[in-house]
Amino acid sequence: QVQLQESGPGLVKPSGTLSLTCAVSGGSISNNNWWTWIRQPPGKGLEWIGEIFHSGSTNNNPSLKSRVTISVDKSKNQFSLKLSSVTAADTAIYYCARRAVYYNYYYMDVWGKGSTVTVSS
Amino acid sequence: EIVLTQSPGTLSLSPGERATLSCRASQSVSSTYLAWYQQKPGQAPRLLIYGASSRATGIPDRFSGSGSGTDFTLTISRLEPEDFAVYYCQQYGSSPPMYTFGQGTKLEIK
Numbered sequence: 723q724v725q726l727q728e729s730g731p732g733l734v735k736p737s738g739t740l741s742l743t744c745a746v747s748g749g750s751i752s753n754n755n756w757w758t759w760i761r762q763p764p765g766k767g768l769e770w771i772g773e774i775f776h777s778g779s780t781n782n783n784p785s786l787k788s789r790v791t792i793s794v795d796k797s798k799n800q801f802s803l804k805l806s807s808v809t810a811a812d813t814a815i816y817y818c819a820r821r822a823v824y825y826n827y828y829y830m831d832v833w834g835k836g837s838t839v840t841v842s843s
Numbered sequence: 844e845i846v847l848t849q850s851p852g853t854l855s856l857s858p859g860e861r862a863t864l865s866c867r868a869s870q871s872v873s874s875t876y877l878a879w880y881q882q883k884p885g886q887a888p889r890l891l892i893y894g895a896s897s898r899a900t901g902i903p904d905r906f907s908g909s910g911s912g913t914d915f916t917l918t919i920s921r922l923e924p925e926d927f928a929v930y931y932c933q934q935y936g937s938s939p940p941m942y943t944f945g946q947g948t949k950l951e952i953k
Contacts, residue, residue, distance in 0.1 A: 758942075767931065767944055767945070767946045767947050768880075768888065768931055768933075768944040768947075769944070770941060770942040770943065770944070781939070781940040781941065783941055784844075784939060784941065817887055817888075825875070826873075826875045826876075827875050827876075827893050827894050827897075828875070828876050828878070828935035828942070829878035829890055829893040829894075829899075829933070830878075830880075830888075830890065830933075831890045831893075831899060831900075833887040833888060833889070834887065835886075835887055836887050
């Protein structure tokens with residue numbers, strides 16, 4: 723059973739870069755899945771950040787695109803998120819999730835527990 | 844970008860009652876692109892329904908999804924105490940490829 727675990731600094735300074743890693747266990751990151759980042763500001767709803775395939779192909783949210791870098795490390799079975807030029811508006815719980823490739827369906831079926839990131843000086 | 848609007852914002856019901864949650868899209872969405880999630884406080888979202896009407900693995904049959912085009916519904920036939928949570932709908936759009944979520948419906952105990 724695939725499990726995901728986010729890790730990274732819980733505090734980032736304004737204008738800095740947020741960096742998170744999602745470790746995949748119980749399965750290979752090279753399987754036929756897309757690996758996704760989603761965030762949730764305190765008390766608010768869900769926002770999709772972007773996704774990556776093991777080949778390195780990515781899709782990102784246009785509203786964040788210029789600040790987002792998602793990468794994959796197959797040797798470590800993990801993928802990562804970098805979000806640059808952060809402000810207080812980027813304070814959120816950051817989730818990694820799996821988007822299984824299944825016919826023409828699009829959904830996230832496995833989620834990490836989430837990593838809280840606060841942007842503050 | 845397709846916008847999903849969920850209603851009501853908050854739904855107050857008692858255990859044993861039937862819950863009907865709505866998700867309306869700003870333009871037509873393929874049914875295969877529509878999913879529903881449940882989120883409890885302090886937890887990650889959990890997939891309930893994909894393809895508008897298919898239950899995810901392990902989801903009780905009191906949860907059902909329906910709809911097409913711009914109007915989708917999540918129905919919980921008989922509420923159990925553990926069903927009180929926030930529910931989100933999600934859709935996939937292909938141009939450009941991206942996912943959007945509704946703002947959520949909070950299902951609370953009356």
